[in-house]
Amino acid sequence: MNRVFVHDQLIRFSHCDPAMIVYFPRFFDLAHSTMEDWFTDGLGIPLPELIRDRRIGTPTVKIDCDFVKPLRMGDTLRFELRVSRLGNASVNIDYRGTKNGIEHLQITQTVVFMNLDEAQATPIPGDIRQKLEAFLVATDNGS
């Protein structure tokens, strides 16, 4: 429990818009990159293998984002990734985006595990669930 996946990404020229700040849809690309690297390096389950070999996809069904402060090219965006809810077939993933320790954005994403051949939600397989639990935020309610 309580593990955090920390992931740094350089803000590039291509992420920025004519107002010289990150064009906000790019933050979802950056969060997706963090999720991919978390699957590979944090969970030990590379997404390409999950998709190709186990035919499980991870579509996003809900995403909320608060943009607190802008980011500019040359900045380093740090995402701290945590699992805030672990359901039967879905998880909530929180991304806290910081620069030099100061919060710039906050994303909460709900991802569903989906059997790609049946195009149906599927219970999270036991081996994956066990690995997800390590990143689950502990709650105070009696546990």
Add this chain to the structure above:
Amino acid sequence: MNRVFVHDQLIRFSHCDPAMIVYFPRFFDLAHSTMEDWFTDGLGIPLPELIRDRRIGTPTVKIDCDFVKPLRMGDTLRFELRVSRLGNASVNIDYRGTKNGIEHLQITQTVVFMNLDEAQATPIPGDIRQKLEAFLVATDNGS
């Protein structure tokens, strides 16, 4: 009051991912295109002129999205845009995304009007406020 800006966009090859559905960050690009065309065609205030001539930008400070059903290349996405809140320096914009009349996604975005030279939020200018009001969703509470 109660005007709706209706905007159709073709889902293209480039919007879709290896799972053959729209890669979700692209929906925010599509919503941004709708917002741009709304400024030009719905409000009569092209964003490029707003940025260049009046030095007012419209950064997004919050965006929430529910993805109900996926979209595939060749589909036509219709966004119905409404203003759900009109504040002093910010607006909430709702996008209801449908295909053939069926809801596929729902986005709510908070946009702030910003003085680009001072990098500060600025009260919505009167001429723009008047035009925004036409798209404001009427509420039932006594009015």
Add this chain to the structure above:
Amino acid sequence: MNRVFVHDQLIRFSHCDPAMIVYFPRFFDLAHSTMEDWFTDGLGIPLPELIRDRRIGTPTVKIDCDFVKPLRMGDTLRFELRVSRLGNASVNIDYRGTKNGIEHLQITQTVVFMNLDEAQATPIPGDIRQKLEAFLVATDNGS
């Protein structure tokens, strides 16, 4: 012979970079959109159907681009599309990009017809070849 497919696209905020001009990789996205609409509206063969029903893809094996003059948000980019070479399994597609009649860029792309199930180049089917010929640039060499 000698037909030209003319396609207008608005240059959007999202196409532009911190230098306030179109970020050049976006021009290839814009050219791809022109190609997609040409397949649908010019050839009468929508790409999604070609891919799904006939299992034929059109990967790009070569692309050259000269950027003559920049484009900015709010500009309208007009692409004039012509077929400059019609081979057994591949075509060369030329895109002349103009704004207000003045040339801003020139792209030449080689696209191969590929059997997606065998991942092999395939001779252009007769019905498609016939339609492509209408857009073939006539040459002077006696024919």
Add this chain to the structure above:
Amino acid sequence: MNRVFVHDQLIRFSHCDPAMIVYFPRFFDLAHSTMEDWFTDGLGIPLPELIRDRRIGTPTVKIDCDFVKPLRMGDTLRFELRVSRLGNASVNIDYRGTKNGIEHLQITQTVVFMNLDEAQATPIPGDIRQKLEAFLVATDNGS
């Protein structure tokens, strides 16, 4: 002379299209990332500083690409960057793209040094020219 800048990038889900291979315009984004990191790590001149402090931009005026073999998510793309021509105000940059030592694509790009305030090409400053020379491909013609 003859230095090579070697840069590895992971091919991500977001780079790939419904045909399960990299959507070709993304390769230009990937090449741009290589160029950015080369400026920072190879030349010691971060592009954001060049743009902001010295007001010099590096727009692309010509780019040619041969796509030899496709790439898929999970692959690692290695770009080897060399300078193949060093002109008065422009350079040719070659990118050889490989996977496991096998060539997958080849890009040649012409970049112009531009005074951003005057929007005019500018001779390459001496300190930058000296650093570029280290990556210039030696030619055989007697020199």
